[in-house]
Structures are given as C-alpha cells and as structure tokens.
Amino acid sequence: MIYLAPVRLSLPTQIAPLILAWLGLASMTSPTLLAQFAQPVQKQGIFQQYILQQKTEKAFREDVTARSLDFIERVKQVCQLDLTQLEKLQLAAEGDVVRFYREYERVKSEVKGFTMNDAQARQRLWPIVSPLYMRVQQGIFDDSSLCHSVLKTTLNASQLEQFQTAEAKRLNYAFTASCKTTIADLSREIPLTGEQREKLLSIMLSFARPKKLHPQMENMLGMIILGKSIERIEVESGLDKKQLDHLVALLGRVRGMEGNFEW
Amino acid sequence: MQPTSPCQPRNLLLFGLMLLLSSCFDSSVHGQDVLPLQAPEGMKVQQPKDPALMYLKRHLNLRRGLIKRVCELSEVDVKNLDSVGEDWIKLELPKGAPKQDGVLKQGLPFFFRGAPGQIAGNDPVKIRKIQSLLDKKLTDYLSQEQREQVQTAIEESERFECEANAQVLVSLMDKRFILTADQRESLELKIASWLKGKSLYMEHYTLQNNYLPDIPASVVENVLTSDQRMRFKAINKITFDRLGTELQMLQHQQPLAEQDY
DSSP: OEEOOOBOOOHHHHHHHHHHHHTTSSOTTOHHHHHHHHSOOOOSBHHIIIIITTOOHHHHHHHHHHHHHHHHHHHHHHSOOOHHHHHHHHHHHHHHHHHHHHHHHHHHHHHTTOBTTOHHHHHHHHHHHHHHHHHHHHOSSSTTSHHHHHHHHHSOHHHHHHHHHHHHHHHHHHHHHHHHHHHHHHTTTSOOOHHHHHHHHHHHHTSOOOSBOOGGGHHHHHHHHHHHTHHHHHHHSOOOHHHHHHHHHHHGGGTTOGGGOBO | OOOOOTTSHHHHHHHHHHHHHHHHSOSSBTTBSOBOOOOOTTOOEEOOOOHHHHHHHHHHHHHHHHHHHHSOOOHHHHHHHHHOOHHHHHHHSOOSSOOOTTOOSSSHHHHHTOOOOOOTTOOHHHHHHHHHHHHHHHHTTSOHHHHHHHHHHHHHHHHHHHHHHHHHHHHHHHHHHOOOHHHHHHHHHHHHHHHTTOOBOTHHHHHOTTEEOOOOHHHHTTTSOHHHHHHHHHSEEOOOBHHHHHHHHHHHSOOOOOOOO
C-alpha cells in the first residue's frame, strides 16, 4: 500500500530556484539546487542539533549562566544568606559551569564536522553526545552537582529545612500539574464524569513523585502512574468495563517505559 | 555559469518576466487545489482519510459516552442518541475544494499568498461549528433536566482542563523565572481564566522548555517582578491550538480507533 498525499507547492517555492539562478547564486539547471528544493536537507551539525538545540553558541552560554544565577536566586528566595554563604554558593556554581564546559568542549571537538544527515555518524557518536545531552536536559545544577553538595554543608539546619520544604512544594506543584493534565488528556480519549476524574486524581496523587525524572519523560509520568495503579483504579475509580478496557489499551503506549523512572 | 550582477538591466527584465509568467500560471489543475499523483498500474493506493471526519467521529463517540454516563436514559433515548452517526457528520462537512472567497487565484497578490493545499473541510472554524451542532443534535433528544446535567458535566470537564493546563504553564514558568508560592497561585488563577474557551496542545510546551503560549502581558504583569517580566517578554511565544495540531497530525497518522462508549 502506498499513501499518496495531495501535493501542491506554493508559487514562491516553485520559482525560488529560478530567483537564485537569476541572482547568480546557482546555475538554472543545477541538479543540486533542484534537489535542495525537492527534499529537506539537514545540514546542521550534530553538536548544534543535540546540544545547542537550534540556539547560537552565544545564546546557549547566556542561558547556562542565567541558570546558574537562577539556582542561587532560588536559594536566596527561601533563606537569608550571609555574604560568606553566598560567595561559597557562587563559587560552587562557577565550578559546575567550568566542569560542564570542559565536557562540552571535549564532545564538541569529537563530533566536529559531522552533520545530522550522516546517519552512520549519528549512530556512532550518540554514546559520546548523550551524557552531555542528558546534562543539558536535566540542568547543570542537579543533585549530583557541586552546588548541591556545597548547599548541604553551607546552609545551617534551619535554612536547609526551609529550602528543602520550598523545593518539595515546587516539585509537588509540578507533579500535581502533570497528573491533572494526564487526566484532562484522558478525558479526550475516554468520557469521564467529574467524580471519576477526582477519584483518578486522588489515586495518582497518593503516589510519591519519582526521585529522578528526565525532562523528556515528564509527559509519560502520568500514564506510568496510571499503569502502576491499575488495580486500585479497577476497584476505586468507578470506571466501567468499556472505560477500563480503553484505558488498558492506552496504557500499552507506555509499556516498558517504567524502567526510566527511579522511585 | 558566471555570477552576474542582479542589477544588470537584462537581469531585471528577466526577473520581471519570470514574476509575470509565474503569477499568470496557477499550479492548480482545472481550478482544483490538489494535484492527484498517479499511482503505477496495478498498485493499490490508500487514499488519505479526511481528518475532520475522524476528529468529529471521535467527538461524537465521546460526547455520546458522556451523556450515557451522566444521565439516566430510557431505551428510546439511547436509541435516539445512537441514531446520530457518521452519516450526519458527512452531511455537515463541506464538500469539494475550500472556498476561495475574495482570494485572487492569479496575479501578484496570489504570488505573495501562495499556501499549501488544504484538504476539503479541514477548517478548524467550520469543525468547531459542526461540533456545536453535533452537541445540540445529541442533547435535543434529552429533557431539560438532562440537558442541564450534560452541560454541567461539560463545563466541569473544561474547567478541569483549563486548571490543569494553567498549572502546567505556571510550572514551566517557574522553571524559567523562579516563582514564589504566592506567585504560582495568583498566576494559576489568571492563566486558567485566560485559557477559558481555548484548547492548547500542551505537549509542545512540556517537551521543549523554549516556548510559552501567547499569554498577553496584561495577564501576568501584575504578578511578576520587573526582572521576571523581562524574561517573560524574551521567551518565544507560540499558541499551538489543539484542534489545528490534531487535524495536522491526523493527516499523517493512522485513523483513530473508533470506540463506542
């Protein structure tokens, strides 16, 4: 079977090669030029695509710096830091940034010159790029960062408790949002009454948030929790057989993904 | 071929001629917007399904399922509800090529407005209109009390979705601007109120932390600090409408599973 989509090129696309030829930028009959308009070409470098994620290097560096300031700002928002504590945290943040850029430069030099349309290179270089990619996704200042270690030794017991409470509130807020949006999405697949939604939400929120959660997996978190609590849902949620059957079918989409979550 | 200056009179003339020619000849055949591709002889061809039809069928099944769960229905009521089906939707969906009201099909204005072809009836405004008609058609069979029950259930569901989406957006903003608990609470209320009547495709925002929907500054400016306001202004804002995005996706995906609730 072949799927034939209706095709109609806009007029500017049709004559763009001609305009380029007129500007003297290419020959009117150049096959390369014609091919360029016939199919998408991914000329972007692997590093540009995976690590910088369409940003310029300058914008990326600015973003990293802003995030390091954000982390300290988050602590300052909750605890009254004295000058020594602030300096220690700033130093630790700088250390994390330096450590990150050391890795950044190493990976950049290893993948230099390879573009996204080179499938073999993409496959071969992924193990080199992926740790840095994960770090960019999760943020430089995660639990394993120098900043977090220094935080534990720099803040006093009361400050640390304040910070941990505030962080837990923030994470719980995001977790509740994730559960609620999963149920809202589910309502677009299965007709749910208000009562059923509330019961599902209460079952989901009785689960603890995973200890570690990759940002790319956040979208799946709600469905994973539903999968883990399917027995409770069968008994407590008030979903009838048709609804449950459809829910089980939908959960098939995330089967095998549980391993990506650390509870 | 040697590069030449674009400003040479010969080239200017040539360019003018190209513009004139290209704007006179439309790519459509016999006034239709779609160029059908020819399949090789003997090869089976699967025609693309109409995404609007698939979308509306799912809406019909969901709405019917909700009514059956919210109201106490007699056998006759159920039979009446089940009588509304694909045939009714097909009657309502626009036929043929999309209308080109007031749009020139030739000439320079058309050149500058060249747009990809649209499958007939794949128009979000029209689909929303049919959705409302469909809702009305389904509730016409119900008593006044039952209609109110259904209306309350729909409003509850929409409110739940708005609140959930607002919470997700506030949580994303928190990652970017570092909000206090009070700010989160205020923003959630304001954004939920702004989201009323809108349906966004949230995955675009949750998968990439680079975008926010086009929330007007007036909605958030009283809650954010000046530094946060500056950051809010700097972030890319694109509103991904759910219906439009789903219709686009349906053009390339397998048809939706047709569940009868």
